[in-house]
Amino acid sequence: MNIRERLHEIIFEAETPAGKAFDVILLLLIGVSVLVVTLESIPSVQQQYGSLCTVLEWVFTVLFSIEYILRIYATRKPLRYVLSFWGIIDLLAVIPTYLSLLMSGTHYLLVVRDLRLLRIFRIFKLTRFLRESKILVEAIRASRLKITVFLIFVSLSVTILGAIMYVIEGKTNPGFSSIPDGIYWAIVTLTTVGYGDISPVTDLGRFVAALVMILGYAVLAVPTGIVSAEMVARTKPIGVSTQVCRFCTREGHDTNAQYCKFCGEPLHEAVESGTAET
Numbered sequence: 001m002n003i004r005e006r007l008h009e010i011i012f013e014a015e016t017p018a019g020k021a022f023d024v025i026l027l028l029l030i031g032v033s034v035l036v037v038t039l040e041s042i043p044s045v046q047q048q049y050g051s052l053c054t055v056l057e058w059v060f061t062v063l064f065s066i067e068y069i070l071r072i073y074a075t076r077k078p079l080r081y082v083l084s085f086w087g088i089i090d091l092l093a094v095i096p097t098y099l100s101l102l103m104s105g106t107h108y109l110l111v112v113r114d115l116r117l118l119r120i121f122r123i124f125k126l127t128r129f130l131r132e133s134k135i136l137v138e139a140i141r142a143s144r145l146k147i148t149v150f151l152i153f154v155s156l157s158v159t160i161l162g163a164i165m166y167v168i169e170g171k172t173n174p175g176f177s178s179i180p181d182g183i184y185w186a187i188v189t190l191t192t193v194g195y196g197d198i199s200p201v202t203d204l205g206r207f208v209a210a211l212v213m214i215l216g217y218a219v220l221a222v223p224t225g226i227v228s229a230e231m232v233a234r235t236k237p238i239g240v241s242t243q244v245c246r247f248c249t250r251e252g253h254d255t256n257a258q259y260c261k262f263c264g265e266p267l268h269e270a271v272e273s274g275t276a277e278t
Contacts, residue, residue: 004073004074005246007070007073007074008074008075008246010022011067011070011071011074012071012074012075012244012246012249013244026067026116027116027117029060029063029064030093030113030114030116030117031117032060033056033057033060033064033110033113034110034111034113034114036053036056036057036060037053037057037108037110037111038111039053040053040057040108041108057097057110058097061094061097061098061110064090064093064094064113065094067090068090068091068093068094071087071090074246075246075247075249076246076247076265077247077248077263080247080248080249080263081248081249084248084249084250086249087249089112089115089116090116092109092112093110093112093113093116096108096109096110096112097110139227139228140227143223143226143227146226147223147226147227150222150223150226154190154219157186157190158183158186158187158190159183159186161182161183161186161190161208161212162179162180162181162182162183162184162185162186163179163182163183164182164208165182165185165186165200165205165208165209166178166179166181166182168200168202168204168205168208169182169200169201169202169205170182172201172202173200173201173202173205175197175198175199176198176200181198184198185198186212189209189212189213189216190212190215190216190219191216191219191220192213192216192217192220245260245262245263245265245267246265246267247260247263247265248260248262248263248265250262250263253267
């Protein structure tokens with residue numbers, strides 16, 4: 001096994017002791033780094049330990065930068081990893097610190113590293129969670145056209161409702177001084193958020209508001225029903241392994257899979273060698 005294969009096994013796989021140890025240490029570093037950034041946002045902590053927090057942030061950033069470079073090197077097709085979901089997240093985990101050299105305060109965006117903790121499901125072989133997350137992602141992907149149509153309908157509805165409330169309330173209520181104010185109120189009311197910073201004062205305005213509030217419950221139920229129906233349609237007993245493809249870095253393969261179902265490349269070096277000999 002050459003250096004690249006060995007690095008891939010340690011960095012991307014959780015099946016070997018070395019790979020699992022690497023991932024556990026990585027998760028701990030991610031958790032501590034996010035904790036440091038969070039604590040630094042507290043004025044008293046920043047005043048007393050600001051310099052220490054800055055040093056720690058740079059130490060973590062350098063370590064994660066090295067890890068990111070090693071991930072690129074260990075992948076057979078680096079561009080696929082760089083443009084993948086995890087590749088983008090890994091890059092975003094280090095960029096804010098470097099941006100802070102140009103724009104003050106951007107280092108607080110390092111909390112995006114929390115997303116890297118999602119790897120815990122693969123690391124500890126929680127394949128049930130991997131399977132359920134895969135079903136959820138597939139359901140959302142299959143529902144995207146229906147949800148898009150629904151969002152367009154909602155956007156048109158709040159525009160019309162905002163204009164109606166401007167006509168009804170505009171002359172007597174300073175909160176509805178323009179159609180955009182009415183649209184803002186319609187969005188807040190229709191989504192059942194209800195900040196209360198703008199509210200109707202006329203009887204007709206209150207009547208329309210009551211209708212919008214009731215309509216809000218139906219609006220919330222529609223996307224939930226769409227996604228739920230797709231999830232039910234895709235729920236089936238399948239086994240998912242923690243194997244990561246060395247070429248495209250995709251996960252979610254069947255437990256007995258020998259080839260990547262996304263790019264068709266062999267998942268194991270032994271399979272690759274056998275194919276070459278044939």
